[in-house]
Each structure stands twice: as C-alpha cells, then as structure tokens.
Amino acid sequence: MDPQLKTVLGKAVAILRSFTGDDRVLSLAELVRRTGLPKATVSRVAADLVAHRLLDRDPYGYRLSGGLFELGLRASVERTLLELAMPFLQDLYERTHETVHLGVRDGDEVVYIAKIGGHRQAASPSRTGGRMPLYCTAIGKVLLAHAAPELRRQVLGGPLERRTPHTIVAPGMLERQLGNVLEAGVAFEHEESAPGLLCVAAPVLDTEGRTDLAISVSGPVGRFRPDVHVNAIRAAATGLANQLAGRRLR
C-alpha cells in the first residue's frame, strides 16, 4: 500500500483529491473505489472532513465545500498573480470579446489560473483550476517552446495522445512548430485539443526571457480569426510581464 495512505492526513488528502474534473458529488462507495481504502475508514475520515468543513454532505454523497474554495483562494502565489493579471485579461476580453485564459505550467501540464468569457463563448474543455496537456493547446505549446530542453525532449518523446483528428501526434511536426513559436512569439492551435476550437497564445516573459506563464484567446471555428487577435494578445502579455517584472512572486 502507498505509505502516504497510512496516515490520517494522507487518507484525507486522497479523499479530497478524488474529486477531479467534472465530479461534483461523489458517493461513499465511489470514494472507496477511487481511494482504494476500506469502506469503514472512508466513512469515518469523510465524516471528520465534514466536521472540519472541508467537505459538505448532501443526499447523494459528498462535495468539496465552500470553505475549501475560500482556503484555496488564499494561496499566495496564485492570488497575487490573479490580482495583478485580471485587469489585463479584462482589457483583452473587452478588445476581443472572445474567451481569455491565463495558464501556468506545472510539470508537463498547463493549469488554468483564470478563464473569462462572455455569454457566447465556445464550448471548451478548459476551466478555471483545470489542467490540460502541453502538446495540444496554444498555451501549452507556448510554454513548451520556452521550457527547459529536457522537458521538451520528454514531451516530444512521450506518447502524444490523439484528442481530435487535428491533434499533432508527429513529434517532428510538433518540434518544428515549437521553433516557429519561439520566432513568432505566439502559438496557434487549430482544433487540436477540442473539435471546433481555435486559439492563439503569447508568453508572459520574465526579465531573462524565460516563462512558465501564458495568455490565450480562443473561439469557435467560423467566426474566430486567430491572427486578428495577435496584437491584442501581445499587448496584454507584455503589459502583464512589465507588471510582474522585478516583483518576486515566489
């Protein structure tokens, strides 16, 4: 058994982490399945978590609580970043009226720190706090292009799962694109992560020209013209970069 699961804390975290993606409510039985813990144990620990207001009960099972939501928003780096970035994302949305994302790299994935879009935003698998792979999204490709050669090699080597008919699964092709991204300063995505979705992204560079942060604008095939938004997105990215310059977030 995972030694992390021998402690109460480990079990509690395992239960909380069982909530992934779109799950809202998880039954006790489902938690048992996902954690692999004994039923009695999950029942007890989950009840404790409810007592500590990290979980809520409802007739159908357990949910992550509002208390956890509040706690998460106090996370220092993310909070600061969010407060500094929002005005720029705001401006960008206003100029484009398309869905705007702010993403940071964590390992070989993007984590979306913020997503803003209006009533007519395209259906997209991304969500605030969600994750996507690097190789098939505009933000991901920007971040991958600027990442350490080590990581690039690993991702190019690892399996490139086909997510749509347009996903780039040929390492050579992807590598060539990453080169272009570095030259052009922006990355494009054409229905590579989700059907019908186009996207442009630009890096938020630090003073040494490195980054693990990027901004994107995306919209549906048809109405959306990626190249139209290149200037707006560059402006937002450099604006935020200047704001962050010199400020130690970590």
Add this chain to the structure above:
Amino acid sequence: MDPQLKTVLGKAVAILRSFTGDDRVLSLAELVRRTGLPKATVSRVAADLVAHRLLDRDPYGYRLSGGLFELGLRASVERTLLELAMPFLQDLYERTHETVHLGVRDGDEVVYIAKIGGHRQAASPSRTGGRMPLYCTAIGKVLLAHAAPELRRQVLGGPLERRTPHTIVAPGMLERQLGNVLEAGVAFEHEESAPGLLCVAAPVLDTEGRTDLAISVSGPVGRFRPDVHVNAIRAAATGLANQLAGRRLR
C-alpha cells in the same frame, strides 16, 4: 483544549486556517502562536502538509500551495455559480468600468466569490475569497434585508463596529435603511466599510423572492455616481437570477 485539536486532521486544518486575510507567508513560530499548538507538533504536521502538497515551504516559512488553489476551484457549488455568473459580471464591468463583486451570505458575513475590476479600481478591502460583515457593505445590506428576521435581529442587536466615520452604528438607522432596500431593490453604501469607497448592490433573487446572493458595483468618491449604475446592476442581477432559476445548485 479544543477537542477538534486532538486529532491530526484538526491540527492540519487549524494550521491551514491560520492563513487569513493578507498573510502570504507564515513562519513556524507564527503558526505556533496562532494555533496554540506545541512547536514540535506544528513542525511535524506542517512538514506533512508540505509532503501532501497543501503547503509550500520557502525561506521565510510556509505558504498555502497551488495544489490547494486547484482543489478549492473544484468546490462544486462555487464553481458552478462562478461559471454561470461570470458572463453577467463581465457585461456589468464593461458597461460601468467599475469594480464588480459577486457575494454570497454565510452566516453574518459576505463571502466574495468573484471580484473583477480594471487598472484603475479603487483601493478596497475586499478580495476574491475574502469576507466582510453584513452591516457595513452594500452587498451585505442587500443580503441582510432579505435574510431571515432572526438573523436581522441578531445583527441589529449585536455590536455594530465603527469601521469608518460613516459606518452606520445606530441599529434604528440601519433598520430603516434595510426597509428601503426591500422597497427599492438596491442598497447603497457611502464609505461605510472603507474610506473613499462608494457602492451599489442588487439581490439575485430566486423564484420565491429569497436570496443569499448579490452583485455590486463600487468606485471611489468623486468620480463614482452610484445611481447611474442602478439600471445596469439590476439588469445583471435579474439576468443571473433567470439563469439560476430552476437549476439546483445545492
């Protein structure tokens, strides 16, 4: 000793909850002070929390981690609400170009679920995920006006702490205002929670006319004219109300 603190889980939660308001980094010693737990214990549990990626270390102490941020954003009710509400808040911001808040009532406080504002937003004590009392904010007064009589009595009875020279500390005065709020459908705040800050708020009513949710627009004394924004805010609130109608969030 608080019996909650006898369990590891209780101690862990106490440590996490020690991060309040503006604290970004807390030293071990500070955590010891806030939790009242023995130093050795805090050291051990905090190290466990780091191992489980709920805390980060840095030279100055501990911080709430990005993992916690992600976890919090999966909280079901808040996430759904946020996704449904964002487009309306977005529109409202675009019409007013002033700071927009979305708040829910929790007990005798408002919790801000979202806050959006541009580059020139007025300095305000509120922040996403933060809390404020009900009696001295526009959103708070809206929610208090629509709350159970029981709660109204309690807040009117309890001490009304003076936060600025304009804070309403006379229960009678406040009660009269609450009556007007119900009639007018909006609440105003004139520097009652922070100096130099004005605010208008409207309730997001459910089909029975009850609510624990409200939207506000705020700005600085001088430029900001609260009454100008009444229509825009009403539109946003009723728009969101329609969107929520029939949909079970809880």
Add this chain to the structure above:
DNA sequence: GGGAAACGTTCCACCCAGCGATACGCTCTT
C-alpha cells in the same frame, strides 16, 4: 413478494502513528 446486491453506519479490540517535553543547532541582537 422475496432474495440478492449495493450502500452507509456502527462496533470494538488491537496497535502503531501521533504525541510533545526536552534537547540540540543555528542565526541574530545586545
């Protein structure tokens, strides 16, 4: 309607994870 399957809670005797006073090492300040 009855039998089975799935779910969730409670019980309880074992035992090891957790406990925290104490000691230690380090860095500042006086």
Add this chain to the structure above:
DNA sequence: AAGAGCGTATCGCTGGGTGGAACGTTTCCC
C-alpha cells in the same frame, strides 16, 4: 559572550486510528 528566537530531531508512552465484521436500509430484478 550571553541571551533570545527560530526550526529540527529524539524517543518512550499512549490513546487516536484502524478496518474486518456485523447490521440496518434501500434498490433492483427475477
């Protein structure tokens, strides 16, 4: 050099945690 403050490591005791088993309830299906 002495003191104050911070953070980590030690270690023997003990009760919080454990999880198999048993029990009630609901759901499903023949």
